[in-house]
Amino acid sequence: HMLGRLASVIAKQLLIGNYIVCVRCEEITLSGGLVRQKMKFHRFLRKRTLTQPSDGPFHYRAPARILWRTVRGMLPHRTKRGAAALDRLKCFEGVPAPYDKLKRVVVPAAVKVLRLQHGRRFCKLSELSTQVGWKQADVVKDLEDKRKAEALEFYKEKKRLSQLREKAIAQVEAGEV
Numbered sequence: 001h002m003l004g005r006l007a008s009v010i011a012k013q014l015l016i017g018n019y020i021v022c023v024r025c026e027e028i029t030l031s032g033g034l035v036r037q038k039m040k041f042h043r044f045l046r047k048r049t050l051t052q053p054s055d056g057p058f059h060y061r062a063p064a065r066i067l068w069r070t071v072r073g074m075l076p077h078r079t080k081r082g083a084a085a086l087d088r089l090k091c092f093e094g095v096p097a098p099y100d101k102l103k104r105v106v107v108p109a110a111v112k113v114l115r116l117q118h119g120r121r122f123c124k125l126s127e128l129s130t131q132v133g134w135k136q137a138d139v140v141k142d143l144e145d146k147r148k149a150e151a152l153e154f155y156k157e158k159k160r161l162s163q164l165r166e167k168a169i170a171q172v173e174a175g176e177v
Helices: 003-016 034-045 063-072 080-087 125-132 137-174
Strands: 020-022 029-031 089-091 122-124
Touching: 003 020, 003 063, 003 080, 029 125, 034 125, 063 089, 063 125, 080 089, 122 125, 125 137
Parallel strands: 020 089
Antiparallel strands: 029 122
């Protein structure tokens, strides 16, 4: 998914009143190469309160927080309605425990292969985040590899049981029991 396009769809759905959970935020893409995006982020990092930098603005490095902040910029978050909408959003790197068993959906209006012209440069949010100070990329990658391996085992077992069921139904219909 493309960051801006995904964020705009999410923002609209939040304002309508839907709850949204974004998983695998590290796989979100940005149009433009990594060097360009890194330069843009470093310009963003220079924006701070000179008298007291701890007053903000805060520069989140984690992919999930970058998405969250992008969505926040598309919401009237200083009003009660906007703040309530933002509370309905959850963003995660990887796919944490309660959500790994749920069906995930794709936003067609934000899919990279449909929106970015072939041959154009792009970079993943995980690459950018790692370059600017996010330190959990390796941990998330290990956990995702583990989750994918478990999901593959589950799928193989499900497929095997499905074939056995079809075979049993065919035998019953044929009267071979």
